[in-house]
Amino acid sequence: MNLRITKRGDLPKKQEIIIRIAAVLLSIIFAGLILLVFGLNPVKIFTTIIDGSIGSKIRIQQTIIRAIPLTITALGIIVAFKMKFWNIGAEGQITMGALGATWVALHFSDSLPMPLMLFLMMLAAVFCGGIWAFIPAIFKAKMGTNETIFTLMMNYIAIKFVTYLQYGPWMDPNAGGFPKIAKFPANAVLPSVFGVNIGWIMMIVFTVLVYLFMTFTKKGYEIAVVGESVETARYAGMNISRIVIVAMLISGGMCGVVGMIQASAIEKTLISNIAGGYGFTAIIPAWLSRLNAVSALIICLAFAMLIQGGTYLQVSLGISSAVSSIVQGAILFFVLGSEFFLQYKLSFGKKTKGEVA
């Protein structure tokens, strides 16, 4: 008796849906059992998560505030992933984007008109985020370095660099020696529409743009071809280095915008934790969306509901933060696990002759 894993052919749509539903149900059962062990009422917990994410105006606003950085980062990641360029460096690109925006916010006059100030901050953010993605891209294109490790390591350089600025040249002299960077002036803070910073409008615009870019433009098509087969792309006469670099500039630039939004609208300054883990978390919805921009938006909204629901759960029921992490983890475990079963199938049986172990 042995266990074999084989790649599936195309799965009928119906079976795919069944697997996905089964995953969600399993996650509910599993998380529910854990909650029962803790002596908590699972039904109450699940309804509280939903109620906590959409049950009132404040809660919906908080959900959307969480969805903004998640979605735009996921969109950035999609552009790179489509090319099978594994950009794990969104966290660093967000941080560098925030750094660029902060430099503008703190060095330009606070009498600059707000739209101009915000525009300059955005430019700086795209530039810095883009650079942070460009470095691993050029190494990949010219020398074939491993982009996964490269982009991952770039994260820590960015974060530590912000820490350095925080303790050194950018330390706020008015903070009593506390290592923090000064707050932005009022003209560098993103305005709000319907109680949520205008990042939500950008989130929708970016979703549409990325969808159109990936589906209808020549560059988008080239990116997809490089992702499918570099050889094919080369045979078709595409300039692969250029495609890799352009795609990564777009990817990093978009992550940079996230940094600008978070620094300007949320923190109103630069902190080393400005990316807040969104750069890593966004990989999951990007992947679950099958690299489709519109699906990514929807999945990110669901993710944001889970994050805000988890916060609300702790606040309203006084549950330890560990419990809400376990619930979130269980749901992710099964939903991500189902992706495996969508692509591979397990079979039990004796090893057949001639098969290599």
Place this chain on the structure above:
Amino acid sequence: MKKFLAILLVLVMMLSFVACGGDDAETDGDAAALKVGFIYIGPINDGGFTQAMYEGAVASKEHFAGQMDFIYRENVPEDTQEVKSTALNMIDEGCNVIIACSFGFGDAMNELSAEYPDITFLHFSGAMKNDTNFDNWFGSMEQARYLTGMAAASVTESNILGYVAAHPYTEVQIGINAFTLGAQAVNPDVEVKVVYINTWGDAELEKTGAEQLLDAGADVITYHADSTAAQLAAAERDAWAIGWNYTKNDAGEKYLTAAYWNPEVYFNYALQNILDGTFKPESYYGTMKDGLIAIDEVNEAVPEEVRNQIADIKEQMEAGEFDVFTGPIYYKDGTVLCEEGQTLDRAGIWSITNEIEGVSAI
């Protein structure tokens, strides 16, 4: 496959039936006059800062028996996103008072206090406040630190005291300097070594910091950090440990004493004022006199003479007759912090920007 799905569905439904049979009794008719939300930086059982705050809240809830509802969220990092989101969720849950128990929560409180004039925001440490609904509160930890310094200096054999410190920031440096002054009062040859870990709490860093100090010859360890990791590190090497924030003994026999908070003193006072409608921001500063600040029982290993001395000065502090920062005091670079014959008042203490003579950072 379909059968499997059907079984799953049945399981989910069974689970929900089992669960529905449970509690529904906890819906209390909104009788409470106030609902208070506490935001904590660490877990409520950290044996240190957050546990001190949490147990203060529990004591205060008992004090107001039934007049108030208390809710909380633990493990909230010091970024505005998390802090604001937590506070807004609490406000949405009907809280009319938010108590933010960490320095880094201040900016979010400042923003929200302008947006929500009907809600009162009480921020631990810092100096931010407004005229109506936003206040800060802290205490004269220098008093308790001074006394623990005396205890430390009386048991050291190497004349080196170790201090694991959070940030090189005024609040922390006040504690280091007061501890040093207390130690010097008992033993003028004593030296205080400091390791900064650049975070309010990280058990791993706190532990390695303490080990660094032990390696440098320290045989008494104290700390300005959230957990009790430094105590554990000290006990492991058979060195003395002095607790901070809370009275948890993680060093067994080697636990000398602790400088700690009784936050319920402030909670009871401020919440009573809010309840009575007489609340006014005042930048509250608790002392040993009102009991916000305290020192734990001193280990018998401290010579009786010094124990009596500590008890004596403690009494003077409780009567408000003892100034920790009495000149002459010099910064370690030789500049004057406090002239001969002068004492530092609260504003003077809170403009400290460095460590004093006798302290060295490693």
